[in-house]
Amino acid sequence: MGTIQTLPGTRDILPEEIGYWQYVESIATQILSRAMYYEIRPPIFEQTSLFERGIGEATDVVGKEMYTFTDRGDRSLTLRPEGTAGVVRAYLQNNLYAVGGVQRLWYCGPMFRYERPQAGRQRQFHQIGLELIGTADPRADVEAIALGTDILKTLGLQSLKLDINSVGDRKDRQNYREALVNYFLPYKEELDPDSQDRLERNPLRILDSKAKRTKEINQNAPNILQYLGDTSKKHFDQVQQLLTDLGIEYNINPCLVRGLDYYTHTAFEMISDDLGAQATVCGGGRYDGLVEELGGNSTPAVGWAIGMERLIILLKQLQASPQMTPDLYLVSRGEAAEAQGLILAQKLRAEGLTVELDMSGSAFAKQFKRADRSGAIACLVLGEEEAANKTLQLKWLQTKEQQAMTQTDLFNQVGELKEQLNRHKRTMSNSTE
Ligand code: ATP
Ligand code: MG
Secondary structure (H helix, E strand, C coil): CCCCCCCCCCCCCCHHHHHHHHHHHHHHHHHHHHCCCEECCCCCEEEHHHHHHHHCCCCHHHHHHCEEEECCCCCEEEECCCCHHHHHHHHHHCCHHHHCCCEEEEEEEEEECCCCCECCECCEEEEEEEEEECCCCHHHHHHHHHHHHHHHHHCCCCCCEEEEEECCCHHHHHHHHHHHHHHHHHHHHHCCHHHHHHHHHCHHHHHHCCCHHHHHHHCCCCCHHHHCCHHHHHHHHHHHHHHHHCCCCCEECCCCCCCCCCCEEEEEEEECCCCCCCCEEEEEEECCCHHHHCCCCCCCEEEEEEEHHHHHHHHHHHCCCCCCCCCEEEEECCHHHHHHHHHHHHHHHHCCCCEEECCCCCCHHHHHHHHHHHCCCEEEEECHHHHHHCEEEEEECCCCCEEEEEHHHHHHCHHHHHHHHHHHHHHHHHHHC
């Protein structure tokens, strides 16, 4: 019998790669906290009806990508395919609107969609998402966009392009929808099958098609910006002005649409040239109708989601995975020394030092080799003699200098030891720059 393997479209995030993930999460936490966004952690599975209502049955996600199953209690559950519906449910269920003012929320975690696995497209993938609920102010759209841009720029992704569009309000879109259907009907037979299907259910999404002939037909389709009413036009103008004021470059893409009724006004995407077909790293927009759709009072909101796998594909092109390195590597041999070594390691960790304990029991020479490889700055050595006298050797791995001291002295002088370690770290990083 062979070993059990992961399912298609899922993968392990291994230690060699985890540094990227932790780095991305720490930068996101830092940038979003500075703008007073709180993290929220809704459950990973929810009632199926939440996503049917919150994403829309006419979408690909609900139509053919959801992981839906019946549990032992005969409930229909779905593994969340995206984060917004769950966040809005939590907002309503926990009366977060009662807090007053706006709610600034973000989340991070796995999402599940039954799609064809390929580079940048998995069945379990991860998103970082932001939701700003409770304001229709164009500054909210721009704060959301600016924070997404900040995260990606801080991570070193300088060359992403920002596409924006406005899908107007409900009324604008009704008019536009009619014009679109009238335009597409004569071409019906030439559209790709998905788009033919969308003609009745969700015609705006035809503009999103990647099929060659449909793309050609799209070129002369009516432009949504010509269907915006005064309010929508004003909102979109303000968004553009504020982006310009912030020095954020953008491109208006009238084909960038979200087809459902609760999407309103601004839609945007951040796109990379270095990702091949799966080029969108961040997608978002305003969804003024969603809270009401899920049973709340009419509440405007805006948000986005970043696909972490795609982001990390880009990060890998820029830098090696951040690795952990110990300050100290603890080498010991002999029963008493090994027991003392474990205690010393724990005490030093409690002092805030990073300590790797060699547990191999192998010869000193082998342990020293591993110490060198670990990237540690110094080594603590405990042999039989040291154990008997409650002493140890402190060996600096770069200079090979070695000093003997009692274990008590090590802790009495731990502040000084930390300073020495920091000095070594600084000279090491200077010499690699
Ligand atoms: P796409 O057009 O690539 O399918 P989408 O419109 O379905 O994207 P959203 O629902 O807007 O995507 O999700 C936001 C982001 O999450 C995407 O821009 C992408 O970076 C990421 N993402 C979406 N689906 C997947 C997936 N199956 N695997 C990996 N990342 C994904
Ligand atoms: Mg998709």
